[in-house]
Amino acid sequence: MSISFRGITFRYWRSASPVLDEFSWDVPMGRTVLLGPNGAGKTTLLSIGADLLRPKRGQVLLGNLNPRRRTQRGQYRRAVGWMPQQIRAVPGLTAREQVAYAGWLKGLSRSGAWESAAQALDRVGLRNLMDRKASELSGGQLRRVGLAQVLVHSPSVMLLDEPSVGLDPAQRARFREILYELPPDIPVVVSTHQVDDLSELFNTVVVLESGKLRFTGTVEDFMSLAPSNLDGRNAEIAYSKVINGEY
Numbered sequence: 001m002s003i004s005f006r007g008i009t010f011r012y013w014r015s016a017s018p019v020l021d022e023f024s025w026d027v028p029m030g031r032t033v034l035l036g037p038n039g040a041g042k043t044t045l046l047s048i049g050a051d052l053l054r055p056k057r058g059q060v061l062l063g064n065l066n067p068r069r070r071t072q073r074g075q076y077r078r079a080v081g082w083m084p085q086q087i088r089a090v091p092g093l094t095a096r097e098q099v100a101y102a103g104w105l106k107g108l109s110r111s112g113a114w115e116s117a118a119q120a121l122d123r124v125g126l127r128n129l130m131d132r133k134a135s136e137l138s139g140g141q142l143r144r145v146g147l148a149q150v151l152v153h154s155p156s157v158m159l160l161d162e163p164s165v166g167l168d169p170a171q172r173a174r175f176r177e178i179l180y181e182l183p184p185d186i187p188v189v190v191s192t193h194q195v196d197d198l199s200e201l202f203n204t205v206v207v208l209e210s211g212k213l214r215f216t217g218t219v220e221d222f223m224s225l226a227p228s229n230l231d232g233r234n235a236e237i238a239y240s241k242v243i244n245g246e247y
């Protein structure tokens, strides 16, 4: 299912200027990395996609589903997998209960959510900790619970806000594998500041700055903005060129 942002204008309460102004973007299928400086509007954009923030003007559509229509809102939200920057432990729940609860909220049956939670936690490498209270997990482990909360209900679109921050190298590698295993025919948007392994992982690069799309293209197009033979710094150079308007 395709997701698109159409003419979105969004301003935080009491802010002088909008974060997004008449912003439009058709999110491509496959894995897209969303880059951009601090404050560019990445979290705001993804939160609108997850229907957690409501734009003043414009709309976001998932196929024909419009979350502004009350009758379609539930279906829209169930179809979107959203991983926020901060994952909170639900007090009193184990990791498995927390993930199962997320699955149940997204429309799975109780027993389906329970089974699916175990599988999702296994995928993120937390099988042996799934009966531990979520509040007793480390920050990195809790982030993996957050990812499991997305995987548990097999969504039609995934919006992941800085999902690999705080993961140790082995878990970061596992995260890359999970991304790689996702079906190619759903849009997956990953906001990140890490540009080290773009070409292995992503189909599309998007750079957002001051609420505007400064670049959108394939990883090859993006990397070609930097001169060759830079020993792995190509993505950083390409990113700087886009941000400095040098291409």
Ligand SMILES: Nc1ncnc2c1ncn2[C@@H]1O[C@H](COP(=O)(O)OP(=O)(O)OP(=O)(O)O)[C@@H](O)[C@H]1O
Pocket (backbone or CB within 6 Å): 012, 013, 015, 019, 036, 037, 038, 039, 040, 041, 042, 043, 044, 045
């Ligand atoms: N709750 C809020 N109230 C007012 N302004 C906000 C709020 N949240 C974010 N902003 C502002 O909106 C702009 C976009 O913020 P946003 O968090 O979307 O950026 P970002 O690209 O995700 O940044 P980062 O890379 O630091 O996570 C920033 O100028 C920020 O200060």
